[in-house]
Amino acid sequence: MDRTRVIQGFRMMRVLLLLGAICCGTSVAAQSCRQALVLALDVSGSVNQTEYRQQTDGLAAALDAPDVRDLILSGIEAPVVLAVYEWSSRNHQYVIQPWIRLDSAVALDAAIARIRGHRPVRAGLKTALGTSLTFAAGMLDQQSQCWELTIDVSGDGRNNIGPTARQAYSLGGFERVTVNALVVGDPLGGTIDSNGLSGELLRSYFEDEVIRGPQAFVMVANGYGDYADAMRLKLIRELTLPMLGQLSLPRRPAGN
Incomplete structure (x- = not known):
């Protein structure tokens, strides 16, 4: 992706948004947050200690990447x-x-340092994806003033305990929420019958059952060694889309 074109496009969208707000009589100051982004990291039993570290270090590295930093700090x-x-x-x-x-x-540096310095606090080895998404929606309730509400969930397997993502959505609380996914596939090409799942099998599952919203998408990492690069690309896409959405008509209700 051309970093210069992404940043220039972002800044142009921000200028147009501000002009549109003035024309419509909207107080820009009252709109204090363009996006609330909650990142959910999978630490279930399929994630070993090395992979756990690759996930947290990868997220910190992605947030610290120059193109991601520019996108975050260009719209303060x-x-x-x-x-x-x-x-x-x-x-x-x-x-x-x-x-x-x-x-x-x-x-931004403080957030990166906190994420990089985190150590495992694991309780439970199952994959309760629906419960996790409900937790994230509850966190987003605290940021209802933001233009966009986004859950970014990472996972390397399917829900195997508690409500599914679809069941969680049916209970409400996700009306304005976009759910994107970063799936971590087995680099050895897992199958349904093996411990790991291939990236394509996971992509299909998350596209069919998990992501939510008209602009929702799935990014695939080829194992946790690819996590940092995949997360960087995912953040670039997530941080760019909300500004584009503000220039369109009011969003239709998101849903699967």
């Missing part, structure tokens, strides 16, 4: 707010980074 008049948590079974959702306004390089 209405900044991104970020939260990160780890999840596994129904009894485990642990907040790594509470909500933080990324309105300066100092704030």
Whole structure:
């Protein structure tokens, strides 16, 4: 992806958004957040200690990448707010980074340092995806003033305990929420009958059962060694789309 074109496009969208708000009589100051982004990291039993470290270090590296930093810090008049948590079974959702306004390089650096310095706090080895998404929606309730509400869920397997993602969505609370996914496939090409799943099998599952919203998408990492690069590309796409969405008509309700 051409970094210069992405950043120029983002800045043009921001200018058009501000002009549109003025023309429509909207107080830009009242719109204090352009995106609330909550990142959910899979720490279920299929994730070993090395992969756990690759996931947290990979997220920190992706947030610190120059093109991602530029996207975050180019719109500090209405900044991104970020939260990160780890999840596994129904009894485990642990907040790594509470909500933080990324309105300066100092704030972004603090979030990166906190994520990079996190150590495992694991309770439960199952994959309670629906429960995790409900937890994330509850966190987003605290940021309802934001233009866009986004859940970015990482996972390397299917839901195997508690409600599915579809069942969680049917209970409500996701009306304005976009759910994107970063799936971590088995680099050895797993199958349905093996411990791991290939990237394509996981992509199909998450596209059919998990992602939510008209602009939702799945990014695939070829094992946890590819996590940092996949997350960087995913963040670029997530951080660019919300500004584009503000220039269109009111969004239709998101849903699967």
